[in-house]
Amino acid sequence: MWSDASDRELIAPLPTETFAPQPKAKAMNAFLKIEKLGKAYQSDKPVFSDVSFNIDKGEFVCIIGHSGCGKTTILNVLAGLDTASEGHAFMDGREIAGPSLERGVVFQSHALMPWLTVRQNIAFAVKSKWPEWKTPQVNVHVEKHVGMVGLLHAIDKKPSQLSGGMKQRVGIARAFAIQPKMLLLDEPFGALDALTRGTIQDELMGIVRQTQQTVFMITHDVDEAILLSDRILLMSNGNASGGSYVPGGLAEVVVNPLPRERTRAQLHHLPGYYDMRNHIVDFLVSRAKAH
Ligand SMILES: Nc1ncnc2c1ncn2[C@@H]1O[C@H](COP(=O)(O)OP(=O)(O)OP(=O)(O)O)[C@@H](O)[C@H]1O
Numbered sequence: 001m002w003s004d005a006s007d008r009e010l011i012a013p014l015p016t017e018t019f020a021p022q023p024k025a026k027a028m029n030a031f032l033k034i035e036k037l038g039k040a041y042q043s044d045k046p047v048f049s050d051v052s053f054n055i056d057k058g059e060f061v062c063i064i065g066h067s068g069c070g071k072t073t074i075l076n077v078l079a080g081l082d083t084a085s086e087g088h089a090f091m092d093g094r095e096i097a098g099p100s101l102e103r104g105v106v107f108q109s110h111a112l113m114p115w116l117t118v119r120q121n122i123a124f125a126v127k128s129k130w131p132e133w134k135t136p137q138v139n140v141h142v143e144k145h146v147g148m149v150g151l152l153h154a155i156d157k158k159p160s161q162l163s164g165g166m167k168q169r170v171g172i173a174r175a176f177a178i179q180p181k182m183l184l185l186d187e188p189f190g191a192l193d194a195l196t197r198g199t200i201q202d203e204l205m206g207i208v209r210q211t212q213q214t215v216f217m218i219t220h221d222v223d224e225a226i227l228l229s230d231r232i233l234l235m236s237n238g239n240a241s242g243g244s245y246v247p248g249g250l251a252e253v254v255v256n257p258l259p260r261e262r263t264r265a266q267l268h269h270l271p272g273y274y275d276m277r278n279h280i281v282d283f284l285v286s287r288a289k290a291h
Contacts, residue, residue, distance in 0.1 A: 030054030031214060032078070032182060037087035038247070039073050045238065046085065047073060048248040053233060055182075058212040062225035064280065065235030066289045069248045071218045072186055078216060079105050079184050092181060101129045104175030104183045108190045110167035112159045112174075118146060119155045122174045129178045145177040146170075148207055165196035172204060176211070183208075185217035189224070198264055201227060209260075222280050227267055231255050232280065237289045251287065254280065 032055035040046035048070040055061050063071050076082035077089055080099040089096045091103070112121050122142045127133065133141075146155050149169035159167055168188055175183055188204075189197040205228055208215055219225050225232045236251040257272050267273055 031057040031059075031092060032216070033088075033090040034074075034078075035088045035090075037074065037077065037084045037089065039070060039077075039082075040085045040247075045245055046247040047238060048235070048250075049086065050247075051087070051235075051250045053250060053253065055214060055216060057214055059231065060208060060213075060215045060217070060229045061231050061233060062217045062219050062229040063233040063235060064219060064222065064225055064284070065248075066237050066284065069235045069237040069288070071235060075105075075184050075186050075216065075218055078182070079103055081105075101125075101178050102181045104178055104180035106168070106171045106175050106183070106185045106188045108187045110159070110164075110171045112167060112170055114159050117156050117158055118151060118162070118170050119143075121159075121170060122146065122177050125174050125178050141177060145173040148176065149173045149203055163196075165192050165200060168192060168200060169203070172200070172207075176207060176213070181214065183213050183215045183217075185215065187218050187220065190220070197224075202264060204228070222277055222284075223267070225280070226256060226258070226273065226276060227262065227264055229256055230260070234280065234283050234288065236287065239289075252283065 034051060034053050036049075037051040038046050038049035040049075047068075051070075051074065053061075063074065065071055073082060077084050078091075078096060080096050080103070113124070116124065119139075119142055122145060123138050126138050126141055130138075143152065143155065146152055149172055151166060151169055151173070154162060154166060159170070162170070168191075172188065189200055192200065201224060207213070208228075215228075217225075217228065232254040233250055234252040234254060236248050238248040239246045254276065257276065258267075258270050262270060
């Protein structure tokens with residue numbers, strides 16, 4: 001029911017699926033195209049290999065897997081901050097070869113410049129993207145994006161004067177403000193309490209739906225993935241059982257069957273929610289880490 005048939009063709013071999021394939025038209029020239037990606041810090045023990053997937057424009061894709069399977073490594077390759085040992089990553093028809101303002105990145109730690117205010121932090125990024133812009137235009141743009149995350153009242157405060165949730169909001173506003181072609185989120189809400197996390201998830205979902213932003217996000221939270229994403233990539237860890245080493249990789253692609261206009265409050269009442277949740281949890285418990 002959930003597996004993405006076209007991705008299956010790209011990811012070979014995949015384990016037997018217990019769900020009927022769901023046909024989904026997928027262009028050959030997908031917006032983001034990952035081909036047979038592999039990474040080895042130790043040549044005899046690659047972290048993962050043969051990872052292939054596509055992301056369409058406007059799609060929200062989450063990746064889930066146990067610690068150490070290589071999620072951040074993949075995100076860093078997409079960000080241009082790391083290189084793969086094998087394979088290729090293309091965005092918008094061009095191979096990714098270094099960081100670019102075409103991709104906005106939000107990490108778990110907010111990475112704001114502590115000596116600058118919210119306004120100045122975001123203006124710095126905006127001026128890097130559009131150096132020809134005059135100050136009034138930069139200000140309007142900054143205020144629009146700070147408003148989007150509900151922080152206009154704190155726009156002239158420094159990071160030390162903000163809560164953890166507020167700092168993450170600034171990071172999200174800054175990433176959106178450069179109008180990236182792709183947003184890369186590495187557990188952006190990992191350090192937040194459940195209440196703040198929920199509020200910011202709602203805000204992020206609203207902005208993403210409104211801007212049709214393409215997103216690749218790492219999370220450890222199954223409910224967060226089900227709430228936000230159109231598809232969920234399930235990654236397995238490298239496995240050294242039986243004397244030989246098998247690298248980790250992309251084990252399965254789960255297509256989210258829930259209506260896109262879902263909200264956090266209604267999620268648990270939607271038909272199909274528990275089946276999907278149980279399927280992902282079962283994967284994490286029994287298949288993701290087959291040591
Ligand atoms: N620079 C490095 N040098 C050597 N090994 C590294 C390096 N960076 C990552 N690794 C190793 O590669 C593996 C994958 O790391 P990565 O951070 O991508 O995993 P992850 O799935 O994102 O984990 P987590 O969920 O804990 O963040 C880990 O075993 C890690 O120790």
